[in-house]
Amino acid sequence: xxxxxxxQEGEVIWATMNRPERLNALNRTxxxxxxxxxxxxxxxxxxxxxxxxxxxSAFCAGLDLKGLTRPRTSPSIGERLTHQRExxxxxxxxxxxxxxxxxxxxxxxxxxxxxxxxxxxVRIATPHTRMNAAFIRVGLSACDIGVSYFLPRMVGSSVAxxxxxxxxxxxxxxxxxxxxxxxxxxxxxxxxxxxAFVGDMLHATPLGLQLTKEALNHAIDAQGLEAAIAMEDxxxxxxxxxxxxxxxxxxxxEKRTPQYAKRRGYVRYG
Numbered sequence: 001x002x003x004x005x006x007x008q009e010g011e012v013i014w015a016t017m018n019r020p021e022r023l024n025a026l027n028r029t030x031x032x033x034x035x036x037x038x039x040x041x042x043x044x045x046x047x048x049x050x051x052x053x054x055x056x057s058a059f060c061a062g063l064d065l066k067g068l069t070r071p072r073t074s075p076s077i078g079e080r081l082t083h084q085r086e087x088x089x090x091x092x093x094x095x096x097x098x099x100x101x102x103x104x105x106x107x108x109x110x111x112x113x114x115x116x117x118x119x120x121x122v123r124i125a126t127p128h129t130r131m132n133a134a135f136i137r138v139g140l141s142a143c144d145i146g147v148s149y150f151l152p153r154m155v156g157s158s159v160a161x162x163x164x165x166x167x168x169x170x171x172x173x174x175x176x177x178x179x180x181x182x183x184x185x186x187x188x189x190x191x192x193x194x195x196a197f198v199g200d201m202l203h204a205t206p207l208g209l210q211l212t213k214e215a216l217n218h219a220i221d222a223q224g225l226e227a228a229i230a231m232e233d234x235x236x237x238x239x240x241x242x243x244x245x246x247x248x249x250x251x252x253x254e255k256r257t258p259q260y261a262k263r264r265g266y267v268r269y270g
Contacts, residue, residue, distance in 0.1 A: 004033035011048040020056025025064035026112045038093035051194045053104035062111025091119035091146040098210040104190040110134040115145035124193050125181040129172040137167040205244035211235040
């Protein structure tokens with residue numbers, strides 16, 4: 001049984017972390033599978049959106065501490081850094097890949113699971129969602145796997161400090177109030193809600209959707225208004241010159257689903 005189940009439906013990948021007996025905690029196999037998926041997506045033009053979820057009662061409970069094996073000899077600093085970057089590369093690839101990522105966050109999203117949720121573009125929660133920077137509760141810094149980058153940009157420095165310095169849990173209601181999640185729905189409605197987001201996203205042209213994610217991420221770090229507008233201007237010129245632009249306009253006028261040109265991918269799963 002694969003620890004990361006990957007299902008492709010048309011231009012969408014549904015990726016399910018599949019270790020429900022361990023609350024989808026991250027072991028080496030799952031880490032490698034997630035990294036390979038998101039690194040590979042950079043080159044996939046046949047995939048336009050990704051839905052990331054967890055099997056069972058949790059999204060991802062973070063690093064599988066019980067599954068760790070103690071090495072016979074103490075690893076060097078270089079080896080420790082390599083192992084650390086095997087995990088942190090996942091969120092870099094998630095931000096870099098051109099496809100929007102929708103995280104269906106049910107139950108626990110702790111530590112590395114919290115980082116995966118934050119690195120996604122849209123987060124949907126359930127009433128049972130609980131997220132925290134668990135690292136600080138196990139003797140580490142709460143600044144790990146991109147959390148110190150994403151969280152303060154989403155909720156502000158004071159609220160980020162509140163949760164990162166204490167390791168306290170953010171429940172679904174607080175997450176929604178803070179704008180950390182877009183929706184809170186029953187667990188049974190998660191897939192349908194994600195599908196609705198996907199459906200709306202696929203109305204955009206492939207290039208328009210890709211450039212929007214890219215510019216949105218860059219705008220968060222832009223040095224000022226003019227830098228952000230320069231990216232927006234460039235995107236509009238590129239998107240307007242793309243062959244799908246005319247079809248997008250015509251479909252809008254005719255109130256129908258657009259039929260964009262099919263893109264070829266370099267890798268296929270399954």
